[in-house]
Amino acid sequence: MSTTDEQGTRSCVSCGISVAGTNAARFKCPDCGTVIYRCAKCRKQSNLYECPDCGFLGP
Incomplete structure (x- = not known):
């Protein structure tokens, strides 16, 4: 699973x-390699994220 929905929207x-x-970041989960997208606002605010596949938590 990735952060792309069934219509292909990231x-x-x-x-x-x-x-x-948008100016979003695209990177692979450090634990499982799932592609993760984060918007500029969440990156700037250092909002936590959780990998939808393995549950890895990151800043």
């Missing part, structure tokens, strides 16, 4: 907004 793993066309 969403922020922290807040759930669509990150299409």
Whole structure:
């Protein structure tokens, strides 16, 4: 599973907004390699995120 929904829309793993066309970060989970997307606002505020596959928690 990744942070892409069934319509192919990429969403922020922290807040759930669509990150299409934004300055979002895309990276792999340090534990399992699942692709994770985070919006610029959540990155700037250092909001926590949780990997949807393995439950890894990150800042």
